[in-house]
Amino acid sequence: MDTTDSNSTIKCWVDLYSDQLFTWAFYKTSDKETAEDLVQETFLAAVHSFQKFEGKSEPKTWLLAILRNKIADHFRKSYRNNESKTVSFSQFFDSNEDWLSKQKPQQWNEEDEQHLLENLDFQKTLTSCLGKLPQNMKATVLLKYMEDKDSTQICQELEIAAINYWQILHRAKLHLRKCSELNWYKR
Amino acid sequence: MKKIMNFLMQSCQKAAGLIDKKMEIKLAWKENVQLHLHTPMCNACSAYEKQSKLIDETLQRYLHNISIDSKSIVENRALKNRITSKL
Numbered sequence: 600m601d602t603t604d605s606n607s608t609i610k611c612w613v614d615l616y617s618d619q620l621f622t623w624a625f626y627k628t629s630d631k632e633t634a635e636d637l638v639q640e641t642f643l644a645a646v647h648s649f650q651k652f653e654g655k656s657e658p659k660t661w662l663l664a665i666l667r668n669k670i671a672d673h674f675r676k677s678y679r680n681n682e683s684k685t686v687s688f689s690q691f692f693d694s695n696e697d698w699l700s701k702q703k704p705q706q707w708n709e710e711d712e713q714h715l716l717e718n719l720d721f722q723k724t725l726t727s728c729l730g731k732l733p734q735n736m737k738a739t740v741l742l743k744y745m746e747d748k749d750s751t752q753i754c755q756e757l758e759i760a761a762i763n764y765w766q767i768l769h770r771a772k773l774h775l776r777k778c779s780e781l782n783w784y785k786r
Numbered sequence: 787m788k789k790i791m792n793f794l795m796q797s798c799q800k801a802a803g804l805i806d807k808k809m810e811i812k813l814a815w816k817e818n819v820q821l822h823l824h825t826p827m828c829n830a831c832s833a834y835e836k837q838s839k840l841i842d843e844t845l846q847r848y849l850h851n852i853s854i855d856s857k858s859i860v861e862n863r864a865l866k867n868r869i870t871s872k873l
Contacts, residue, residue: 606873613869622860635865642869688799696797704833712840722848725841744849750810761811769806772838779841 605649612658613642619659620666627670627745629730629737637673641666671746671756674738678757681734691773702777707784721783728778736771743768796824801831805838 617638624634644665645652652661691702698704707715715721729737742753754764793816796804801824804817813821825831 610870610873613866613873617866617869618859618861621862621865622858625860635862635868638865639869639872643872646873692797692799696799698798698830703830704837706829706833707837707840712836715840716843716847722844725844726848729845740845741849744845765807765810766803768810769803772806772841773802775841776834776837780837 605646609642609646609649612645612662616659616662617642620662623663624666624670627741628673629726633673637666637669640669644669671742674742675757677734678738678759681738688770691777702773704776704780707780721779724782725775725779728775728782731778732771732774736767736774739764739767740771740775793820794823796820798824798828798831801825801828802834805831805835809838809842 620638620641621634624637625631628634628637641662645662652658691699693699729740732740739753739757742748742756743750748756750761750764754761757764759767801821804813804821805825807813807817808821825835
């Protein structure tokens with residue numbers, strides 16, 4: 600197949616699938632510009648390796664596989680670029696390692712808790728809190744929950760030690776807990 | 787005696803760390819003991835444990851369930867044009 604042919608095929612795919620790929624990338628990265636760049640890179644990569652496509656799978660499946668890799672790469676990079684910016688515990692605990700009074704977890708409404716899991720608005724609150732996390736935490740959290748990977752795999756992908764991994768998740772959880780409490784219970 | 791007390795009485799900061807560590811990797815027996823001695827007696831940390839698990843489950847459901855077909859598609863014409871122009 601010559602280049603004009605592959606180009607017109609891919610142009611057709613852009614028309615058919617770019618909105619869907621963008622929507623998906625946006626949900627995964629919670630950032631519009633990042634999602635747009637990743638989708639663009641996906642199609643450029645598709646042009647590049649069009650011979651490998653061979654029509655064995657659905658075009659959408661193939662493009663999605665490329666996009667998945669691009670997203671994982673993106674998380675790896677943003678993790679590494681922000682690695683040093685770890686937040687100290689002093690915004691959560693005092694010098695005696697006790698909870699600071701404004702950070703101290705209080706019981707949430709018991710009945711509520713059963714329903715929060717199903718509650719779309721609570722999911723939205725939590726996702727917007729996720730968007731506010733420092734890049735390296737966001738990358739780790741998204742990688743963990745998105746792909747259902749176990750901790751060993753994620754540590755390998757991000758090239759981090761297990762101890763850093765759970766500590767990053769722990770810090771992310773401290774932030775997410777406080778942020779969702781603030782925005783959900785307004786306290 | 788002081789040593790034993792230090793071992794038994796963990797700070798909230800350590801306990802909260804162990805709560806989240808436990809969800810990711812297996813704790814050493816010593817850490818398990820420390821956690822079991824602290825959390826049930828501490829309102830703040832037992833609330834933290836519950837809420838941390840709830841956040842975990844919510845993220846699991848929300849982020850994991852996003853499949854490409856289940857979302858209402860957002861149109862992005864500008865992006866379409868941008869990509870087409872680069873091909």
